Amino acid sequence: MSHSTVDAVLLLGPTACGKSALAMRLADEIALEIVSVDSAQVYRGMDIGTAKPSAAERARVRHHLIDLRDPSEPYSAADFVRDAAAAIADIRARGKLPLVVGGTMLYAKALREGLSALPSADREVRARIEARAKEIGWPGLHAELARVDPATAQRLPPNDSQRIQRALEVFELTGVPMSALLAATDRPPLALATIALLPHDRAELHRRIEQRFDAMLAAGFLDEVRALMARGDLNPDLPALRAVGYRQAWEHLARA
The missing domain is CATH 1.10.20.140 (Histone, subunit A)
Incomplete structure (x- = not known):
C-alpha cells in the first residue's frame, strides 16, 4: 500500500481492542500522523474518561481532531467529515500518511460512505x-x-x-x-483503506474494558467529572456528556 493509492488508512475497532497501541507501533515504522475518530475526544477537559493519548504520545506522534470543542458545544458527524478531510489533506501535503484511528462508527461510516445534506446542529x-x-x-x-x-x-x-x-x-x-x-448521500472524494481490529475472545475484551475503567478511576476520572459539574453550565443531556461513562458518573455523583 502506498501513499499514492490511498488518501488515508482507517484503523477501526471496539474500545480496548488495541487500536491506539498499534497506531503508535506503526508510527515507528511509517511517516504518519493520527486523525482521531472519537466523538468524545473532540471535547476539552474530558481527558481521562475518553482515554485521550498522553502528552508524551502526542509529542511523539502528531494527533488531529482532539480538544476541538468545549463540552457545551455540539459536534456532529458533518463537522467530523469536514475536519477530517481538512486534516487528511494537510497531512498528505506534508508527505505523510494519515492514519484515521478510533471507534465512533457513525463518524467512520460518514467518512467512508458520505453524508446526506443534513443541517448542522442548532x-x-x-x-x-x-x-x-x-x-x-x-x-x-x-x-x-x-x-x-x-x-x-x-x-x-x-x-x-x-x-x-x-x-x-x-x-x-x-x-x-x-x-x-x-436517501440522498454525497460520497466524499477520498480513497480509504480500512483495517478492522475484531476481537476473537469477547470475554477477554470485556476483561480489558473493566481493567481500563479501573485504571481511569485510579487516574481521577470522578474528579474530572466533578470539575465538569462544578462549572455550572453543563448537564448530562448534552451530547458531550452522553459519552460512555460520563453520564453514568455524573448521575452517580449527583446522587451522592
Missing part, C-alpha cells in the same frame, strides 16, 4: 427538544418522532435520546424527515 432547537424531554420523557418524544418520521423511529429504541433528538432537530430545521434526507 443549540436553540436542541434546548427546546431537551426541555420537551423533561416534560414527557424520551419515549414520549419517540412517539412524536414516529408521527413525523416513522422510518427513523422504527429503527431507534425509545430511550435512544441522542438519535431521537437529532432526528427531531433535523425535521424541525428542514421540514423533511431525516430518513428522506439520508
Whole structure:
C-alpha cells in the first residue's frame, strides 16, 4: 500500500481492542500522523474518561481532531467529515500518511460512505427538544418522532435520546424527515483503506474494558467529572456528556 493509492488508512475497532497501541507501533515504522475518530475526544477537559493519548504520545506522534470543542458545544458527524478531510489533506501535503484511528462508527461510516445534506446542529432547537424531554420523557418524544418520521423511529429504541433528538432537530430545521434526507448521500472524494481490529475472545475484551475503567478511576476520572459539574453550565443531556461513562458518573455523583 502506498501513499499514492490511498488518501488515508482507517484503523477501526471496539474500545480496548488495541487500536491506539498499534497506531503508535506503526508510527515507528511509517511517516504518519493520527486523525482521531472519537466523538468524545473532540471535547476539552474530558481527558481521562475518553482515554485521550498522553502528552508524551502526542509529542511523539502528531494527533488531529482532539480538544476541538468545549463540552457545551455540539459536534456532529458533518463537522467530523469536514475536519477530517481538512486534516487528511494537510497531512498528505506534508508527505505523510494519515492514519484515521478510533471507534465512533457513525463518524467512520460518514467518512467512508458520505453524508446526506443534513443541517448542522442548532443549540436553540436542541434546548427546546431537551426541555420537551423533561416534560414527557424520551419515549414520549419517540412517539412524536414516529408521527413525523416513522422510518427513523422504527429503527431507534425509545430511550435512544441522542438519535431521537437529532432526528427531531433535523425535521424541525428542514421540514423533511431525516430518513428522506439520508436517501440522498454525497460520497466524499477520498480513497480509504480500512483495517478492522475484531476481537476473537469477547470475554477477554470485556476483561480489558473493566481493567481500563479501573485504571481511569485510579487516574481521577470522578474528579474530572466533578470539575465538569462544578462549572455550572453543563448537564448530562448534552451530547458531550452522553459519552460512555460520563453520564453514568455524573448521575452517580449527583446522587451522592
